[in-house]
């Protein structure tokens with residue numbers, strides 16, 4: 199522990215450890231739960247919603263988990279840097295909600311999501327540049343049909359790019375610690391959803407006037423399958439604007455979602471009724 203401008207600060211090792219453990223718990227809990235629920239327990243029941251039929255090999259799981267662990271370490275290092283920038287007064291991170299109020303707190307979470315969506319789309323396209331791709335982004339694309347564990351499967355250089363949204367955001371807008379935590383957790387859940395390998399949304403989702411602007415699990419899975427299409431993260435705005443949605447995206451989505459999830463539940467209820 200030490201003092202800077204009258205404030206107590208923890209030492210580098212402690213900050214690194216706390217951030218790394220939080221990221222690790224989040225990864226194990228969310229990616230692990232998605233794996234157990236959809237790849238083990240419900241595997242047969244939701245097989246008709248599987249996006250690609252090909253099965254990842256044990257080596258794919260190993261690679262995805264290995265690089266995800268490296269990413270978590272790099273996120274810890276970036277976290278320490280942000281922490282030190284913060285205690286020296288270089289960031290707009292604040293810890294008293296009353297400073298800007300709850301309205302701003304929730305607005306900042308939404309703003310972070312939109313900022314991240316744009317940051318991700320353009321850094322992602324940059325990493326697909328033929329001169330950069332193999333040095334930075336190829337590791338993530340070794341998963342042709344990703345598993346939930348691919349969520350953090352990045353080359354260390356890509357992990358730095360992915361972590362970059364946090365320092366960028368806290369330089370340009372006031373962000374409460376809690377808002378940052380909610381944003382990172384939301385982002386990770388969406389990340390796992392993009393790599394889960396199953397489609398859960400309803401038929402017509404990508405064209406429905408209320409939902410078309412959201413990306414789907416099929417969208418990112420097709421990015422892994424076809425590589426140079428579907429670069430977006432949460433939203434479909436940039437892919438539409440830049441004409442980078444895969445030409446068969448909507449068609450593929452409709453094909454995968456032709457059997458509604460709900461109808462399977464109804465069928466089971468029917469069977470139960472008949473057997474009574």
Ligand SMILES: [Zn+2]
Nearest residue numbers: 322326335421
């Ligand atoms: Zn990519």
Ligand SMILES: [Zn+2]
Nearest residue numbers: 338393418422
């Ligand atoms: Zn991916």
